[in-house]
Amino acid sequence: MRKMWNRRGMCRLAMAVAVAVATGLGAPAAQAQGDGPLVFAAASLKNALDAANTAYAASGGAKATITYAASSALAKQIEAGAPADIFISADEDWMDYLAGKGLIQTTTRHDLLGNRLVLVAAADAKTSVEIKPGFALDQALDAAQKGGRLAVGDPAAVPAGKYAKAALTKLGAWDKVQDRLAPAENVRAALALVARGEAPLGIVYATDAAAEPGVRIVATFPADSHAPILYPIALAKDSVSAQAQAFLEFLASPKARPLFEAQGFTVLSAK
Structure with missing residues (x-):
């Protein structure tokens, strides 16, 4: 046996x-x-x-x-x-x-x-963004890093990416950033892109941001901008x-x- x-x-x-x-x-x-x-x-x-x-x-x-x-x-x-x-x-x-x-x-x-969905930047970044309807996330990306990309879990399959797409779509920001994504295989990989400075901004869960000293939370997405996590x-x-x-x-x-x-x-x- x-x-x-x-x-x-x-x-x-x-x-x-x-x-x-x-x-x-x-x-x-x-x-x-x-x-x-x-x-x-x-x-x-x-x-x-x-x-x-x-x-x-x-x-x-x-x-x-x-x-x-x-x-x-x-x-x-x-x-x-x-x-x-x-x-x-x-x-x-x-x-x-x-x-x-x-x-x-x-x-x-x-x-x-x-969980909650948040926008993160590198811990030492000076980026300031107010998440609201029509907010200019594309401009925030350029202000942080010219031509910079937004780190997210792949919106086609990864839950964090799907929540991110839903939130940005409802807030009217998706069309301006959908061609500027750095899609990752999972949310922790997206987090790492921001922590390493390979992407100026990223959308992850609040718990991921809390676990990574290399990033800081810039803003939290309204709970009604996406389905409950x-x-x-x-x-x-x-x-x-x-x-x-x-x-x-x-x-x-x-x-x-x-x-x-x-x-x-x-x-x-x-x-």
């Missing part, structure tokens, strides 16, 4: 590495331990979920193996057969996508967290980990709440 579980664990870890390489994030953030669950989570969750994972292991649970990437990339990997136990998306669309394919346990699905969580249909349900419940428990709140998330479900 031990040999069978070891073989299964090795296969699951190998698949996690393959997923991480395919999505450009390198090796998984945590190594498999026993029958701890394999979690596929939106890149913006990394700091908070790593902390929750450590706390769960300290309380006696089997530490999860967590792979971080864009929700779109992870959903496609699950569709392709990657053996995830838990999926945490940065929007409802990609969870709906898997639900439509019959690939999640719908009775376990709920909204775990909320929600992080649904669910067990994958073919989950085989005996610890998956327990880890999912821990993330929604009062013990995990301060770990998410410390990173700036709004906790939507705490049992």
